Amino acid sequence: MLKIFENWVDRYFSDEEALVLLLLLTVGVIAVMTMGQVLAPMIAAIVIAFLMQGMVARLRSWGAPHGLAVTIAFLVLVLSLVALLLLLLPILWTQLLRFFNELPRMIMEGQSALALLPEKYPRLISERQLEQLFSTMTTELSSLGQDVVSFSVANIPMLIGLLIYLILVPILVFFFLKDSSVIIAWGAKFLPNKRPMMSRVWQEMNQQFANYVRGKVIEILIVGVVSYVVFAFLGLNYAALLAIAVGLSVVIPYIGAAVVTLPVALVAYFQWGWSSEFIWLMLAYGVIQALDGNVLVPVLFSEAVNLHPVAIILAVLVFGGFWGFWGVFFAIPLATLVKAILYAWPIAVQESSLGIIQNSADNH
Template sequence: MALPVREQIKYWGAAAAVFFVLLYALGDQLLPFFLGAAIAYFLDPVADWLEAHGCSRAVATAIITITAIIVFVLLVLLVIPTLVQQAVALFNAAPEIARNVGTFLAEKFPSLLDEGSTIRKSIDGLGQTISERGGQLLNSALTSAASLINIIVLFVIVPVVAVYMLLDWDRMVARVDTLLPRDHAPVIRRLAREIDATLAGFIRGMGTVCLILGTYYAITLMLVGLQFGLVVGFVAGLLTFIPYVGALVGGALAIGLALFQFWGEWAWIAAVAGIFMIGQVAEGNVLTPKLVGESVGLHPVWLILALTVFGALFGFVGMLVAVPLAASLGVFVRFLIDQYQDSRLYQGLEAENRDAKTGTDD
């Protein structure tokens, strides 16, 4: 005999409360495990594809691991040092950029930037603050002993967790399936498939889109000679995960830097703007439809709200779990809406009359 609905709600509510308490109390300690699980989930289709082409799960995991190590070494040797160097240089150049902004506005709109005006003080202060605090923060984060230890722990634990979870992913899923409540197993499996489809479409799809666009922006901006092009491309690609934000922030940053670097050389400024226009056309017409799909059930506003709330409550770990939780909640909300629309509460007397008529016809 199944438990009453009230009892089920009590047990599941207690389980959810325990999960959030643990997430709040142990967020920093759980970060490597969440990252490892996210990497394993992202790479599971690759392992499945290799299995389908004759590899065992162990061999597939080994191939993926060796490839990841090679890519990581290349990034460490070729990309990351340049990225850090450009990021520090961008922070240090902030006062000069702010002065250039002030000079430009003073020439075009002299009444706005009189000596001692609020706007002029704000621009000068912003550039000085970014230079002092931003570069100091970045250098401190890269050089402090605690940060280095945390980074080393991440680089050691996350790959190990990812490899083990990738190796045992299918067995873990099968084990969880055996623990499902028998009365509700079919419904839970259906909801899990919908959640997986949403996550696969968004996380795997958008992750691939971010990687492609970030690489494209970084390479093309560096080829046209834009200073800090690698940093701008990295930021634009990373923020592409949040719909529309990556293009707006990256485009504004790149065009703003191009205006001061190439002022008067309008062809180069147009080239920078054209790079982002091509990127957006490719994202909207090719990358997102092919890799993400037309409907993944995650509205941009819902995603931004989830990232903001969970990030404020649980820090970086909260941002990691925000997307899967947002996808899960979206699936549950749609399921509850479907149940409500099929219920007598929604249909009312119309459903009773229809049922009575059907019974009479029978």
């Protein structure tokens, strides 16, 4: 058994490139698990730089110098952040306050509706079970209220840090856009001179990450805007708040759409009850989700490497558990990275073995 393990190690880890790649992956995982919060501004800046790189490339193709293209892209980013802070956030804050003000009424209506269940369906639920449910709900809501108060008081430093990030992240984005080639060339100096496996993985993942990040942000914007237009047209309360939740739900494949359906359905029910308006709203919401999954996603991610749904869900659970929001956001490209390495590593080992045999034959 030990001999088999030694042969396996000699086969896959005897090459300098393989050891360097293993070291880089190990350091990356440790850095994310131990300093994920500290590296959050850097990660956010890299993501935004990926988004803006397409604009820089397009401006350069039109004949603009690199410095001018970077400056224009940076100004677009700053103006977008200003518009977000001045236009969208006040609307969201207003609707959030309104939601918390109406939450007690919704809870009372929900309890009244649940109280009728033992009479209509005595075999499914009893009055004692209903009382236990109400007791549990009361405890959870009280705990939630305490958490909200403690959050608002204890997380003032986090809000100050958020303001710092609003200044720090755009500056990092500017330098990533301006000196991306310099940074990549500097990092390449520490890698082996001959690195066919790394080059193969880098070429694939560079395109995959860029396409995925841009495609995912475009999907969030389209789904969020369409949801807001539909919700506002039908007169649904908290249209902007729910539309943003629906837009962000596409970050988590399969699971996000299922989770966000609950608040949409509950708000519609407490507003209209079992009426035609409720049915029309849920039908429109179902059409949005169907078009997103069957039309928008194939168009935006047509060049992405296909992954099995089980692999996607597993990647969301694993990377989300390691890295929180960013792990969920990058679950698919990280799974693609693992897939690319698993495919490239044996090929590189085989090519290296063939090269050794060829050199031996030439010497003889």
